[in-house]
Amino acid sequence: MISAGIDIGAKTVKTVLLEDGKILGKGLVPAGLDTVASTKQTLKRALAAAGLTVEKVEGFMATGTGRKSCPFTDAEITEVGAAAKGINHVLESCRAVIDVGAEEGRAVRCDAKGKVIDFAFNEKCAAGAGTFAEGMARALEIPLEELGPLSLKARQAVPMNAQCAVFAESEVVTLIHNKTPREDIARAVLDAIASRIISMVRKVGFEKDVALIGGMALNPGFVESMKRGLEMDVHVPEDPEYIGALGAALAAAEQTT
Amino acid sequence: MIANYGYKNGSGDFFIAIDTDKCDGCGDCVSACPNNVFVVGEDPNDPLRDEPVAMVGEEHRKKLKYTCAPCKPDRDRSALACVAACKPLAISHSW
Amino acid sequence: MTDKKEFWRWKEYRWHDETMDWKNADIISTGVDIGSVSSQAVILVDGKLYAFSNQRTGSDSPESANQAINWAMENTGMTLDDIHYSVGTGYGRVNVPFADKAITEIACHARGGNFMYGPSVRTILDMGGQDCKAIRCDEKGKVEAFLMNDKCAAGTGRGMEVFADLLSVPIEEVGELSLSVEEEPEPVSSTCVVFAKSEASALLREGWPKHKVLAAYCAAMAHRIVTLLERIDVQRDFAITGGIAKNSGVVKRLEKELGLEALKSTYDSQIAGALGGALFARALETKRRKS
Numbered sequence: 001m002i003s004a005g006i007d008i009g010a011k012t013v014k015t016v017l018l019e020d021g022k023i024l025g026k027g028l029v030p031a032g033l034d035t036v037a038s039t040k041q042t043l044k045r046a047l048a049a050a051g052l053t054v055e056k057v058e059g060f061m062a063t064g065t066g067r068k069s070c071p072f073t074d075a076e077i078t079e080v081g082a083a084a085k086g087i088n089h090v091l092e093s094c095r096a097v098i099d100v101g102a103e104e105g106r107a108v109r110c111d112a113k114g115k116v117i118d119f120a121f122n123e124k125c126a127a128g129a130g131t132f133a134e135g136m137a138r139a140l141e142i143p144l145e146e147l148g149p150l151s152l153k154a155r156q157a158v159p160m161n162a163q164c165a166v167f168a169e170s171e172v173v174t175l176i177h178n179k180t181p182r183e184d185i186a187r188a189v190l191d192a193i194a195s196r197i198i199s200m201v202r203k204v205g206f207e208k209d210v211a212l213i214g215g216m217a218l219n220p221g222f223v224e225s226m227k228r229g230l231e232m233d234v235h236v237p238e239d240p241e242y243i244g245a246l247g248a249a250l251a252a253a254e255q256t257t
Numbered sequence: 258m259i260a261n262y263g264y265k266n267g268s269g270d271f272f273i274a275i276d277t278d279k280c281d282g283c284g285d286c287v288s289a290c291p292n293n294v295f296v297v298g299e300d301p302n303d304p305l306r307d308e309p310v311a312m313v314g315e316e317h318r319k320k321l322k323y324t325c326a327p328c329k330p331d332r333d334r335s336a337l338a339c340v341a342a343c344k345p346l347a348i349s350h351s352w
Numbered sequence: 353m354t355d356k357k358e359f360w361r362w363k364e365y366r367w368h369d370e371t372m373d374w375k376n377a378d379i380i381s382t383g384v385d386i387g388s389v390s391s392q393a394v395i396l397v398d399g400k401l402y403a404f405s406n407q408r409t410g411s412d413s414p415e416s417a418n419q420a421i422n423w424a425m426e427n428t429g430m431t432l433d434d435i436h437y438s439v440g441t442g443y444g445r446v447n448v449p450f451a452d453k454a455i456t457e458i459a460c461h462a463r464g465g466n467f468m469y470g471p472s473v474r475t476i477l478d479m480g481g482q483d484c485k486a487i488r489c490d491e492k493g494k495v496e497a498f499l500m501n502d503k504c505a506a507g508t509g510r511g512m513e514v515f516a517d518l519l520s521v522p523i524e525e526v527g528e529l530s531l532s533v534e535e536e537p538e539p540v541s542s543t544c545v546v547f548a549k550s551e552a553s554a555l556l557r558e559g560w561p562k563h564k565v566l567a568a569y570c571a572a573m574a575h576r577i578v579t580l581l582e583r584i585d586v587q588r589d590f591a592i593t594g595g596i597a598k599n600s601g602v603v604k605r606l607e608k609e610l611g612l613e614a615l616k617s618t619y620d621s622q623i624a625g626a627l628g629g630a631l632f633a634r635a636l637e638t639k640r641r642k643s
Contacts, residue, residue: 033557103547120326124267125504126546135546163319164266165546166505166514167482174411199323261499265580267506267544272499272583301456302495304632319503351583 001256002052003059005249006039006073007082007242008066011102011130012215013038014242015046017057018249021089025050026242035066043072061252063244065104077251079244080108080119086247087211088114090237096206098226098234099244100197100216102130107201120200126165128196130216135165136189139172140182147186151221154187168192186221194225201230211235213243258303262313263321263351271322272351273313273339279347282309289342292317292324311347325350360513360523361408362595366423368395368403374430379637381437382424383460383629384417384451386444389481389509390595393420394626395430399634403428404623413447421450437637439629443482443502455632457625458487458498464628465591466493469615474587477577478624479596481509484577486584493628497584504544507576509595511545512602515569518549519562530566530601537564539572548572566601574605581610589615597621 002024007014013031017024027045029038047054062070063082070076077085079099087097088110097108105128106121122128126135137144158180162168168189175185193216201210210232216222217240226234237243263272277300286295294317300310317324328337329352340348374380377397384393387409395403405423410416417440425431432450440448441460448454457478465476471491478485483502489495505511516523537560542548552565560568592614596602598621607613619627 033554122268124542124547125544127266131546161319163503164505165544166510170510177411196320196323199326203326203329258495259497259584261497261583263499264501264503265576266504267542267547270583302458302498304453304455304459304636305494 001058001253002056003061003249003252003256004043004046004057004072005082005245005247005252006043006060006062006070007245007248008035008039008062008064008070009101010065010104012241013042013066014245015042016242016245016249017046017050017052018246018253023246024052026239028241031066035069036071039071059252059256061248061255063248075252075255077248079104080106080116082244082247082251083213084108084110084116084247085114085250086243086245087213087237089246089250090243091209091211091235093209094211094235095208096201096204096210098197098201098210098212099214100129100193100212100222101214105129105197105200107197107204107206109204109206118204120203122196122200127163127168128193130214132165132168132193133189133216133219133222135169136172139169140176140185147189148219148221150183151186151190152224153183155181156184157191158184158188160188160192187225190219190221190225191229194222194229197226198229206230208232209235211237213237213240215241217241260302260312262318264319269322270351273321274349274351275311275313276347277303277306277310279345280311281345282311283344284311285342285344286311286339286348289338291328291338294321294324295339322352359516359520362523364407366403366405366426368424368428369401372397372400372402374402374428374434379437379634380430380435381630381633381637382421382435383439383441383626383631383633384420384448385442385457385460385625385629386413386417386420386440386448387442387480387482387625390622391416391420391442392623392626393424394623394630395424395435396630396634401619401627404620404626406620406622409444413444414449416444417448417450437633437640439633439636441625441629452633453636455629458485458495458500460625460628460632461485461593462487462489462495462628463493463631464624464626465489465593467627467631468593468617468619468624469589469591472589473591473615475581475584475590477581477590477592479507479509479577479592479594481595484508484580486581488584488587499580499583501580506543506545506548507573507580511573512596512599514545514549515552515566518552519565521562521566524598526566527570527599527601527603529563530570531604532563533567536571537568539575540568541572543572543576570599570601571605574602574609577606578609586610586612588612591615591617593621593624595622
């Protein structure tokens with residue numbers, strides 16, 4: 001059977017189409033103002049990529065912050081559950097999955113079957129998620145995509161004192177004025193987010209393998225910051241931003257059979 | 258004086274409260290805390306007090322949620338080390 | 353090219369009492385409050401308010417402190433040598449070059465609030481540029497309980513500046529404008545300033561007028577401060593100091609939610625910390641002379 005998992009996040013909507021554990025198609029669209037429209041559009045994209053029509057999809061499941069407003073289904077799975085399920089499918093040895101999206105960060109401890117054992121999250125505060133990086137990239141006057149690569153050129157760890165994203169923006173400006181190398185600032189920004197996420201990871205406890213998913217996993221500098229902070233290797237699966245949607249698609253398949 | 262160190266942000270209240278009238282400045286909390294959150298010294302908020310008092314160190318005040326996280330497992334929570342160590346019962350956590 | 357207007361910018365100013373003569377004074381004491389956003393200097397002549405200045409803090413704290421005191425002394429004929437005792441307070445308190453002692457803004461606000469609002473004041477809420485302090489004190493202005501939130505921009509002047517800039521409304525007009533709504537809108541749901549800003553942008557795109565968006569934000573800010581105050585147990589009389597005290601949009605909504613009216617003062621709400629510092633300076637100078 002073919003199932004669809006839809007992850008309605010704060011900044012982007014993702015859809016994964018799945019058949020017998022194999023991904024047929026994917027779609028990603030910015031959430032925008034009208035999430036219902038964006039959600040419809042992402043499904044359309046995934047269907048086009050898979051060469052399918054919507055009638056072929058037998059089960060739907062929504063996840064993400066906006067999961068309650070999914071136009072296709074009332075069936076939903078929490079982000080925590082979807083992350084554990086999704087990562088288990090691509091990396092069975094994973095025992096801790098760290099999901100850092102635009103507005104939330106979470107750490108989930110799971111077992112060999114992808115069942116959630118414990119979790120913790122940062123929410124409602126921009127300091128512990130991708131938005132923080134976005135604000136600091138703006139202060140550095142570079143696109144968000146360049147923040148990670150830039151940080152990899154850093155030669156020293158500069159401390160950042162501000163915890164709040166608003167205050168940190170002023171701090172970044174001050175650092176620029178003080179002629180601190182921009183790559184060092186970029187690293188400081190990513191280290192700061194990583195340290196907050198890592199405290200959540202330490203709270204739930206972790207053993208290997210550790211995986212990083214969500215939009216921030218696409219940032220190579222952030223991945224390095226996480227490795228440094230955790231003092232261990234961190235796996236980044238292919239298409240890390242789709243793992244939540246994949247988990248939802250798996251849950252939809254389980255539910256229908 | 259009830260000295261509340263910490264903050265409130267979008268995700269909640271994260272304060273360590275120290276009752277300076279109860280605190281005798283013994284420093285047991287300083288050695289008990291695995292993350293060196295506490296310091297003992299002159300009370301900066303009471304210029305007229307002569308006895309030393311326990312405080313949350315300046316560098317920890319803005320990230321208590323994170324610093325204290327390892328001491329706060331969700332399940333099987335044992336008493337927090339700082340609270341357990343304080344004989345005059347001057348320390349409490351808001352979360 | 354047009355200049356980018358700075359909607360967050362507020363007016364800097366100074367004042368001194370021209371009817372007073374300081375030359376025969378017994379004790380001249382000063383308090384200098386170096387905040388993260390604004391700095392004030394207050395000069396007391398035998399315990400009476402003689403002069404003050406209020407300006408934006410520069411990137412260099414010692415220089416800001418010198419500027420603040422020099423500006424307060426401008427056209428008075430007074431120099432630093434005439435001052436007997438100086439107290440530094442605020443975020444940059446240890447960087448006041450001429451200070452005899454540094455005292456926290458918590459202690460200074462309680463003392464300054466007690467002078468400005470009288471001995472009946474029990475709860476002082478100070479809403480500054482980058483922090484928010486709630487202080488409960490006794491009739492002598494001694495602190496009984498306090499909390500300070502300087503970690504998060506929500507509920508601070510900086511948070512309000514972000515909104516003034518977003519909506520292109522001069523910061524001094526935010527309060528009045530927000531009160532011009534016919535009906536109170538739902539408060540903005542996010543506490544975090546960054547998330548609240550995205551929420552506000554969405555509301556603007558939906559066609560909400562500026563004053564309605566501001567009302568939604570002022571209400572959210574007031575609510576946040578009320579929940580913060582619960583921790584220290586608000587008792588009357590209640591007073592508000594700091595820059596946000598000048599924002600009627602937040603103050604009116606705060607008073608309504610607390611069911612308490614804030615005391616009015618003839619003094620500028622932003623000088624409370626520096627004034628408290630100057631009062632401590634006077635007490636400490638008296639003590640020094642006795643010993």
